[in-house]
Amino acid sequence: MLVSRGRNPSASEVITQLVSNKELRGRVLITLGLLLLVRLGIYIPMPGIDRVAFKSFIDQGGQLIGFLDIFTGGGISTLGIFALGILPFINASIILQLLTAAVPQLEDLQKNEGEAGRRKIAQITRYVALGWGFVQSIIFALILRQYAIEGLGEFAFIAQTSLALVTGSMVVMWLSEIITERGIGQGASLVIFLNIVATLPKALSSTIEKAQTGDRNDVVGIIILLMVFLITIVGIIFVQEGARRLPIVSAKRQIGGTALLPNRQSYLPLKLNAGGVMPIIFASALIFLPITIANFTKNPFLIRAASALSPNSSNPWPYAITFFALILGFAYFYASLTINPIDISANLKRGGVAIPGVRPGSATSLYLSGVQNRLTLLGGLFLGSVAIIPAAVERATNVQTFQGLGATSLLILVGVAIDTAKQVQTYVISQRYEGLVRQ
Secondary structure, eight states, rough: OOTTTTSSSOHHHHHHHHHHHHHHHHHHHHHHHHHHHHHHHSSSSSSSSOOOHHHHHHHOHHHHHHHHHHHTTTHHHHHHHHHHHTTTHHHHHHHHHHHHHHOOHHHHHHHSHHHHHHHHHHHHHHHHHHHHHHHHHHHHHHHHHGGBBSSSSSHHHHHHHHHHHHHHHHHHHHHHHHHHHHSSSSSSHHHHHHHHTTTTTHHHHHHHHHHHSOOOHHHHHHHHHHHHHHHHHHHHHHHHHHHEEEEEEEEEEETTTTTEOEEEEEEEEEESSSTTTTTHHHHHHHHHHHHHHHHOOOOOOHHHHHTTTTTTSOHHHHHHHHHHHHHHHHHHHHHHOOOOOHHHHHHHTTTTTTOOSSSHHHHHHHHHHHHHHHHHHHHHHHHHHHHHHHHHHHHTTTOOTTTTOSSHHHHHHHHHHHHHHHHHHHHHHHHHHHOOEEE
């Protein structure tokens, strides 16, 4: 097969590699098989629970649980042993990311210890996921206690439910790590991707049924909503892939007697959306917190405040403005954790590399900070718009069949699809060069 070394592999080349290359085919089959096991575990029921009563609780007012149910692929509403899914591991990863920026020992492990340090951080993440999984499973068991079938003691019910939930979560975490090591793509991201995709058939069938049974206004509203979703997906792709490429130039170097290597010009990419989907996840968790606290405490003041910040309120502006501001704030917060202009400036100076027209050292770090702040503002404004506009269109068109499939889900779907496709392309390119070397 004739290929060009200077281009990305085509779809036909990727399919040819999948068919002919045993290793790539094995990785794909391992990934699909383990993802199938994750889905099957959602439908293994936990004993001793009235599922009909719990389902009505979610439909009537469990907004936070309904939001989390999207990321477990319906595992929470079906009450399977994999109900918590990958959520404890994701939460533990976020906690470790925050602690790495605050605890010098963890920062040293990540920056200076190389692969051994990263393995230690991964092991700490697993322990944090186990502890956090116990906390979440106990809270979930306490919520389910009122829906327990009579005949089982309270302590016994909480103990067996918590143990089943945390065991299922650790199995899902283990399977996701096997996918990362022996399959294609990042295991935890693919598990979330699969869970979100699993909710699409129900939303699509409800939309089709509404189009068939509704009037002309419903059909027009569905068409408008689908167009907004398509435009949003295109915008997400552009922003996820968008980056500001700052030119950098390395100094001339003398080799031997008088020979000088010419200046090498390259680029320093700064992503437009450095935080990815994390600002929306943080903002969503924080804005749903008053609703959750109000449901448990039954405090009248908290109930009024939560109602004003509810997306289902009669006046949506307080919710929209608060949600938008939280996303923008968390975009700056997460960008400050992921990008350190001082470290980048020091690394450039150490390598004899500079930005044209900017002095090395503190001037470079100030310049990078200014560029990153402007990029974060644009990325945060885009994230806030993506989070608000689809919900506003749903409300205006009165099409609620895609309820829950909002900006967070779309960002995760697009981001994971892009990353997995890039990994497959990278593997195909590596096989291409190995073939050229053997020739």
